[in-house]
Amino acid sequence: MFAGAFLRKVLVHPIDTAVRRFPAARERWDGFKRKLKHYRKLEYFRWDLGKSRRHMVWRATDDSYVKLSAELLYQYHKLEKGLCLTDSTRFFGKDAARAVMHVVTRWRQAGHPRTDRVYVGAIESLRSYRGKLRPLHLPDADGDSVLLDIDVILVDEPLRPELATPVPFRPSADTSDAFERLCQERRSVRAYSPTPVDQGLLERAIGIAQWSPSVCNRQAWRVHIYRDRDQIARLLHLQNGNGGFGHQLSTLLVIAMDSTAFFDATERNQQFIDAGLFSMSLILSLQSLGLASCCLNWSVIPAHDVRAHREGGIPENQRIIMYMAVGHAADGALVPRSPRRELQNVVTTH
Numbered sequence: 001m002f003a004g005a006f007l008r009k010v011l012v013h014p015i016d017t018a019v020r021r022f023p024a025a026r027e028r029w030d031g032f033k034r035k036l037k038h039y040r041k042l043e044y045f046r047w048d049l050g051k052s053r054r055h056m057v058w059r060a061t062d063d064s065y066v067k068l069s070a071e072l073l074y075q076y077h078k079l080e081k082g083l084c085l086t087d088s089t090r091f092f093g094k095d096a097a098r099a100v101m102h103v104v105t106r107w108r109q110a111g112h113p114r115t116d117r118v119y120v121g122a123i124e125s126l127r128s129y130r131g132k133l134r135p136l137h138l139p140d141a142d143g144d145s146v147l148l149d150i151d152v153i154l155v156d157e158p159l160r161p162e163l164a165t166p167v168p169f170r171p172s173a174d175t176s177d178a179f180e181r182l183c184q185e186r187r188s189v190r191a192y193s194p195t196p197v198d199q200g201l202l203e204r205a206i207g208i209a210q211w212s213p214s215v216c217n218r219q220a221w222r223v224h225i226y227r228d229r230d231q232i233a234r235l236l237h238l239q240n241g242n243g244g245f246g247h248q249l250s251t252l253l254v255i256a257m258d259s260t261a262f263f264d265a266t267e268r269n270q271q272f273i274d275a276g277l278f279s280m281s282l283i284l285s286l287q288s289l290g291l292a293s294c295c296l297n298w299s300v301i302p303a304h305d306v307r308a309h310r311e312g313g314i315p316e317n318q319r320i321i322m323y324m325a326v327g328h329a330a331d332g333a334l335v336p337r338s339p340r341r342e343l344q345n346v347v348t349t350h
């Protein structure tokens with residue numbers, strides 16, 4: 001900050017003054033300054049890098065709930081997937097099963113709840129895996145030892161049939177018209193009534209959106225709900241797309257992603273992808289329950305991001321992806337037509 005001000009004083013301002021009377025030189029100098037401004041913003045990637053380095057590396061010593069539950073999901077999802085494949089004549093998933101048992105052991109040692117759905121999902125996956133492979137009698141001594149280890153892990157784990165895996169796929173025929181209407185009627189609303197949003201309805205919408213897909217089912221999305229008008233105003237002050245309607249909001253969401261759920265930089269884009277999928281489901285879900293919404297971009301300078309974390313009580317390891325305005329649309333609310341492109345401009349059939 002200081003260096004920038006200094007450079008402006010000793011370099012930029014004197015050149016500004018010197019070129020003022022020479023239009024061609026001034027134009028070139030202004031062009032150079034514009035370019036410089038864009039390049040300086042690449043600095044934000046360095047800030048991203050720091051965040052990723054701090055939060056997106058799974059450390060073997062980290063036994064926090066967030067880390068272990070993400071690792072458990074990541075590992076046992078391999079078993080779940082294998083159990084759904086039609087080719088069942090090979091002994092699949094030995095390494096994954098061992099990895100799951102290793103994390104289960106650490107989970108127990110760390111004292112995390114054994115009723116937690118992620119944990120129970122892992123246990124039931126191990127149970128199904130054992131159930132599928134044991135009757136195959138495949139000639140694999142190493143595989144046998146894995147099954148015996150699973151016996152030990154499962155010894156005092158109660159059956160939870162409601163979380164047993166896998167389950168039959170149910171095709172959702174006859175929903176396309178309703179879905180098309182939902183997609184077409186969902187629009188970004190920028191005129192809200194003062195009627196507050198019912199907390200139960202909001203939670204229902206979020207619960208529906210939780211059915212969104214995510215990498216290895218990690219579900220790293222986190223939703224922060226704000227109801228206090230002053231706090232909402234302070235958060236909105238940091239965002240540049242709510243002019244003219246932000247003051248009407250009695251509910252604001254911040255959609256964030258827990259970066260700790262991602263094992264390393266290979267997954268650097270995944271949090272944005274999963275957050276996008278979740279947010280899409282959420283706005284459709286809100287619409288289906290009679291509520292209105294508007295996504296609000298989080299294209300901000302790092303300093304604003306830091307302030308929003310502080311203002312919103314959002315842990316540093318959670319990456320803010322976007323804000324979301326939620327409410328009841330004002331009577332007679334208007335929305336832009338926002339036509340969509342012709343299909344041929346979007347689709348390339350190869």
Ligand SMILES: Cc1cc2nc3c(=O)[nH]c(=O)nc-3n(C[C@H](O)[C@H](O)[C@H](O)COP(=O)(O)O)c2cc1C
Pocket residue numbers: 186187188189190240241242294295296297298322335336338
């Ligand atoms: C990630 C994202 C950020 C957005 N940010 C803003 C915003 O800051 N302010 C705003 O008024 N609309 C915002 N929008 C809404 C878009 O303008 C809107 O989705 C688009 O114009 C299409 O219109 P529709 O949502 O009504 O179909 C955002 C949308 C997305 C997906």
